[in-house]
Amino acid sequence: MSHEIRTPLNSVIGFSRLLASDVEHPLNDFQKKILEKVVKSGNHLLELINSVLDLAKIESGEFEVTTEALEMKSLARTTLTILDDLAKESGVNLSVEIPEEDCYVMADSVLLHQVLTNLLSNAIKYNKKGGGTILSWRPLDENRVRISITDEGVGISEDNIKNLFKPFDRMGKEGRNIKGFGIGLTIAKRLVESMKGGIGVESQIGRGSTFYVDLPSANKPEYR
Numbered sequence: 001m002s003h004e005i006r007t008p009l010n011s012v013i014g015f016s017r018l019l020a021s022d023v024e025h026p027l028n029d030f031q032k033k034i035l036e037k038v039v040k041s042g043n044h045l046l047e048l049i050n051s052v053l054d055l056a057k058i059e060s061g062e063f064e065v066t067t068e069a070l071e072m073k074s075l076a077r078t079t080l081t082i083l084d085d086l087a088k089e090s091g092v093n094l095s096v097e098i099p100e101e102d103c104y105v106m107a108d109s110v111l112l113h114q115v116l117t118n119l120l121s122n123a124i125k126y127n128k129k130g131g132g133t134i135l136s137w138r139p140l141d142e143n144r145v146r147i148s149i150t151d152e153g154v155g156i157s158e159d160n161i162k163n164l165f166k167p168f169d170r171m172g173k174e175g176r177n178i179k180g181f182g183i184g185l186t187i188a189k190r191l192v193e194s195m196k197g198g199i200g201v202e203s204q205i206g207r208g209s210t211f212y213v214d215l216p217s218a219n220k221p222e223y224r
Contacts, residue, residue: 005049013042051183055167058190065108065194069218072103072137072147079116080135086121091129094120097136104218105145111191112215115199116147118184119211123151131208140214147213155205164201165189 087094123133131152140146167186192199203209
């Protein structure tokens, strides 16, 4: 099904780009604008298809989880580097609070990176102009580490928090011209749970939100 859906859509996008870049038979301005809409809509639909297929794969258990001891400082810096351009474009200050002691979590590096990228990009997109987004972590107890993403956005009401991790529920944000499908948090929740962790949120209207991920702690790996 993945192949049957993505292949024709990729063809539409690919041939549209070829038409737009044809030097021998250039398009007029009106045709270029129409073609840009075709490409933009095609990419948007492809992202939705990929998200739905990812969720289907997760819920069917058809994906592998390989956990190892991950050092939070290195993981955080890599993730923030990728999101730096988005933060600048949105006028949001992106930062990280690094504790003095090294901290390790037991997780799948690819899956945890995907979760943090989703939560941080949401914290940036739903923030206010000039607001801050902070990534931090701390030991929650002897066996768990809490990773927190805090923003200074509009906050989330208690009623919306109840439906926050349900697929395709954008909590009334459809009219704000913010890109998204309302499925990212659902996927993030499934991924965190697959790593034997938990996810939640604390929020106040007008003051912002803090999303947190609790994962098993790990010892520093011994290299021989």
